[in-house]
Amino acid sequence: MLISDTGPQYRSAEFREFTRNWGFNHITSSPYFHSSNGLAEKAVDTVLGSQEQRNLSRRTKNAIPTTEALLKPKVLDPILVQRRLRELRQSQKNSVDKSCKRLPTLSPGDMVRMQTKKGYDRSAVVVKLAKEPRSYFVKTSEDGYEYHRNRRYLLKVPNSRNRPNMQNKSQTSKPIQLTDTRIGNTERGI
Structure with missing residues (x-):
């Protein structure tokens, strides 16, 4: 699955043919709705960061100060990690949903x-x-x-x-x- 904005390079006939030939879904964010493009950016960060951490079984050094214990390899159960990530995302969603109002669905002809x-x-x-x-x-x-x-x-x-x-x-x-x-x-x- 590919999540992107609605740039012209993603709307072209060539790109649609490319997605068909390679057999993956292409989902675009809504035009002029920049906050939904954050999903694409977050997906890139998640994949890059989590892959690095999974491959090395430890956190990598970066500009953010961290303890020595976090830099030592520690193998985690991937099923447990996925479950914890789902729980964290659901908790964040529930927190955000408390203060928002769902807009009614529109129908053709409205x-x-x-x-x-x-x-x-x-x-x-x-x-x-x-x-x-x-x-x-x-x-x-x-x-x-x-x-x-x-x-x-x-x-x-x-x-x-x-x-x-x-x-x-x-x-x-x-x-x-x-x-x-x-x-x-x-x-x-x-």
Whole structure:
């Protein structure tokens, strides 16, 4: 499995063919949702650090002061290590989840406001659920383009299912007054 951002090198036809030929899954983080890219960075650190530690059966020297006892080889049961890592991650997740609010799932056809640098100023319709967690493809009414966005940047318009055709650009509508609701860390991809 490969976790990466949505850089153009990962969206190319050649790369998709490469993943198919080599038989691995490619998961991308949501565009403009930098905190989920931390998963990719953490995976690299985990693999590099844990491989080094497993190969040598001890911690390696680095700039951080450490005791002599930690530098001596000590073989650990890999099953026990994996279990402890899962417990630690679950404990961290439970701690973070206490202060966050789950956003409701969106369905195709739901009308949303898409957040940009100017706020929730673009109307869009949910086209489909993306394969990445909490990500959607939405189509805007202004330019007709399809965008890939994390749920955190989509605000559902109340009673939005089966609204009149958004493709008719000649229709004018009154601006919708929206309030910004803060959400917690769950939407960071943790």
